[in-house]
Amino acid sequence: MRIIISNSSDEPIYEQITKQIKEQILKGELKEGDLLPSIRGLARDLQISVITTKRAYEELEREGFIETVQGKGSFVAGQNRELIKEKKLNIIEEKLSKVVEESKALGISFDEILELLKILYEEG
Amino acid sequence: MIGILKRDISLLISSKQMIIFMLFYIPLLLFVSESFVPEILYFMILVFYTYMMSTTSFTYDLTGKSKYVINSLPINRNELVIYKYLSIFIYFSITVVYAGVYLWIINILKLADVDYFNLRGIMNAIPTIMIYVSIVFPTFIRFEPRVAQIINIILFMTFSIISSNISYTGDKGALKYLGVLKWEYIMAIALVMYILSLLLSIHLYKNRDI
Amino acid sequence: MDYILEVKNLRKEFKNFTLDNISFNLEPGYIMGFIGPNGAGKSTTIKLIMNLLKKDGGEIRIFGKDHEKYEKEVKNRIGFVYDENYYYEDLTINTMKSVVASFYSNWDDSKFNEYMREFDLNPKAKIKTLSKGMKMKFSLAVALSHNADLIIMDEPTSGLDPVFRREILDILYSVIQDEKKSIFFSTHITTDLEKIADYITFINRGKIVFSKPKDDVLQNYGIVKGGLDILDENARKEFIGIRETKVGFEALTDNMDKTRRMFGNRVLIERATLEDIMVYSVRR
Helix, strand or coil: CCCCCCCCCCCCHHHHHHHHHHHHHHHCCCCCCCECCCHHHHHHHHCCCHHHHHHHHHHHHHCCCEEEECCCEEEECCCCHHHHHHHHHHHHHHHHHHHHHHHHHHCCCHHHHHHHHHHHHHHC | CHHHHHHHHHHHHHCHHHHHHHHHHHHHHHHHCCCCCHHHHHHHHHHHHHHHHHHHHHHHCCCCCCHHHHHHCCCCHHHHHHHHHHHHHHHHHHHHHHHHHHHHHHHHCCCCCCCCCCHHHHHHHHHHHHHHHHHHHHHHHHCCHHHHHHHHHHHHHHHHHHHHHHHHHCCHHHHHHHHHCCHHHHHHHHHHHHHHHHHHHHHHHHCCCC | CCCCEEEEEEEEECCCCEEEEEEEEECCCCEEEEECCCCCCHHHHHHHHCCCCCCCEEEEEECCEECCCCHHHHHCCEEEEECCCCCCCCCEHHHHHHHHHCCCCCCCHHHHHHHHHHHCCCCCCEHHHCCHHHHHHHHHHHHHCCCCCEEEEECCCCCCCHHHHHHHHHHHHHHCCCCCCEEEEEECCHHHHHHHCCEEEEEECCEEEEEEEHHHHHHHCEEEEECHHHCCHHHHHHCEEEEEECCEEEEEECCHHHHHHHHHHHEEEEECCHHHHHHHHHHC
16 A cells, blocks of 8 residues: 655645545555554554544545444445446546636637547557 | 652762761761760751751752652652651651761770760750751742741751850750750650641642742 | 543733633644743643642643642653753662652553663663753653653753654654553644644743644645735734735735635745744734
């Protein structure tokens, strides 16, 4: 498991954590049933406040990514295929809506975006 | 309470000032007081030494930076005061033994003619110390260290002057005069003062800002 | 809510200074940083909590019990570390330890020895031969060797180099792995707290300015920079500790979002550090 946080980023630390854990779960790097570090252990490793890690885990639990068992710890929740697909799409949707917003502000047309997407997809 | 005793003894042992006093005060007194009646000398040694140890230990927790430590430990303020009052008897016993041995050695070496154990001296010393402490301890708690020290010194000098005067006049007359005051009465007064002082100190210390 | 430390409306009057209406709470399992400039009342507050000074008003409860009525019981579970470590210079570490240990019912000698090894301290050394850092480590070892549930530290890291301070922080992180223990840590070296603290209580001139989760503080307070033309009556009300120069102004805001909405692109807003918050607040 890998979590790297930036102190200088504008993004709140707890969000950085949730994001990275979500990604790893969706990519399959973290599998169902995997044990996550304790909130205190994580706070210590990242040298941040326990409240931050607690908040991150709480949010992950709310969104169904992890499950916490009293006395045992937090585990990656079972993700059914459709839900995973949906979550993945959500992430992309978020990013795309930002692209759409900016393009409109800069006056770039839908077709131009499509062209760009094609080129980028084929490159990668 | 044993903990505080341990600390006090450790501190007394490791204080250079204390060691110097312990070693050299007796010879100093002997040197200065050739015409002293041995009994009075013995009495003075007992009182001075006990007094020195008692007041030095007493101030550890009232002045200087270390006062914060003892008062942050799980200890009752009342307990601390009671301990300090009781500890004078421990110091007294130590003094009796220490002075006894020291003076006995001096006798054996025929350096001077001294009493190394005198029951009357001991009996007179006990109420004297109790009265002394009854006055001095609350003073330290109530007043600023500097003020208390001044009072302390005045008392100390008064006592020294009185006892040396009695000794110098050397006549059995003065001693006899003292002997008129029954020991029992003096002891009773000392005990009452001691207990009142203890209660006063407890009250004062309870409300004191360290 | 079971707080490990509750201070309510604490009050203490001195000739030239009054500590007034001090209130804050700390739950088990968290670290609270207590910040403020010199003379703000940090040490006084701690001394009042430890009953070294007698309070003139208010309530202090530790482990749910009144700190005066249950003084001995409460202090048995408190580990304290003070600035300057007022230990007896002439004694050795061992002697000092045995004096202190005899007061605590849960003294753990093996733990103490472990810390001695970890900190590389010689138990036979006289306290006066120790450097400031070593004295501090010794204090910490003592504070952590009797199963204390609350660690109270008064400026423990002032005068110590950054490497050392980081080491202390690591130790504190270990302590806090136990969610029943809490740490109350006063300092004016705020960088130490920026990482480790869960809550920040800021005191200035004898009054509490705020007592909040650290994340909230760091997310809401910001440094605002802009041109002097912006500073009208209304603007001034929004900012704290305004510093005006010929080329513009700098100030603190306790609500970055509001400031952003009000002034938009006309100002530059950056995150404030705890030190910034302290400096600008004091300037006011």
